[in-house]
Amino acid sequence: MNLSQAFAAQADTCTRMGSPFMGQLLGILSESWPTDSALGRKFSSFEGDIGPAGHSLPLRIAGGLHALVLSNAAPELAVLYPPNKATDDALRDGVLNALTTHEAFLLDWTDSPPQTNEVRRSAALIAGAHVALQHFNLPIHLSELGASGGLNMLWDHYALEIDGDRFGMNVPSVLLTPEWEGAKPPNASPSIADRAGVDLNPLDPSRGDHLLRLTAYLWPDQPERLKMTRAAASIDATRPVKGDAIEWLAPRLARAPQGRLHLIQHTVAWQYFPAAVQAHGRAVIEAAGAQATKNRPLAWLSMETDGDTTGKVGAALTLRLWPGDLTLNLGRADFHGRWIKWAYEG
Incomplete structure (x- = not known):
């Protein structure tokens, strides 16, 4: 090309x-x-x-x-x-x-590649977290890979609304209303006990130059994305750290506390990791999953391309849970979070 x-x-x-x-x-x-x-x-x-x-x-x-x-x-x-x-x-x-x-x-x-932090992807994260809590109803120990500016680590400050039903805060900083197809996610009351994220080039949205970088890659004729990003950026919160995702995650998995659901999440990030990094990361997560217990469970929530071009172009929503190594196909989502085709009916 x-x-x-x-x-x-x-x-x-x-x-x-x-x-x-x-x-x-x-x-x-x-x-x-x-x-x-x-x-x-x-x-x-x-x-x-x-x-x-x-x-x-x-x-x-x-x-x-x-x-x-x-x-x-x-x-x-x-x-x-x-x-x-x-x-x-x-x-x-x-x-x-x-x-x-x-x-x-x-x-x-143009020395640096594009970097966005699409807040509307949090709709899929909220729904996926509700499913995880249906299995392990514990406070969440959250880890995000490829977190960019960390705005999707803040999904507990947002709300997902589907046909008048709200999942999340009653008065959210950001209200997410994707086109929704399928059953609604289960009811839950997420509580994030602590959160952390990592990125090769983390951004701090509280800094004007960093916020400019995040917003410049939003498309000029889609002002609602700009409005949501600025609203999310105004939240005072922990920001991601700089580092290799798997090298950062491995010790965090080892230190995950008892009485917490360790939820690993990533959206349109894993697919950019080199194949060797993906293989290593999968092995690290699966090894931690093998050590998981009901009082120290592990969940791996991903929204990543799977190459499926037979329907709407988008990303697969997948949730793996340990103990038990249960893999759930939650459905598919638009890369920008405009729509979600939900497949989970548990």
Whole structure:
């Protein structure tokens, strides 16, 4: 896949995921990317997969442009962004001008891959935790892998609402209302006794520059995502630490306290771990599961792609529980949490 094809493919994906503006922007870049520029030369130097499963170059530059808009650094570009509507010609001229005028900023910005913290994924985490508590009704010792800014570690501050029924806080910081298909999750009263998370590049949303990075990768014509992220970022909470996920998790598993349900969670993170890290992580978690007891149980809740393209494109929701090594297929969810197809009926 060359860069033009990567832009076009990402444009199509964004359009299908409800962002016509991103489709328009990336379609323009597919046709008009300035190859003979410092940015052009930098992007041409990347090797391997430049699409969303690899270096994700289209989203890097789209995020950088959005950062210029959000930070009021490019007012001439901002007038072409949602909620305004621009013609292809006007947007092309504005974007190409921004690529030149703000090239130094964009060269620095695109050194790092995209990083988001999609709060709407917490809908799946709330539902999955309710299932885990149906089996082991204990206070939760929470560990998140690939936690980014830690906003999904805070799902007990949010609420999931399905057809008028609310799961979570009565007055939540964030109310999640995904399109829901299937039975409702079981009732439970989660209590998170302590929480911690890890990421190779953790962000602290209480810092303006870090919050800008998280919000810049939200798509400009989806303001509800921006509103939710800012609301979640305002919560005073423990932030993730920097480190390798499995190296961090192993001693935390060993130290898990009695009288707690140790809940490991990750959303669209595991799939980016190298195969060797995945194998090691699975072995570490399964070994800890083999040592689990009813008074020190372990739950592994994941929302990750499984390659299934037969229906809606999304992630599989899976919960493993120990003791007993029970694997539950909870259903599927949109990568951005817009919908959940719930399969669990226990």
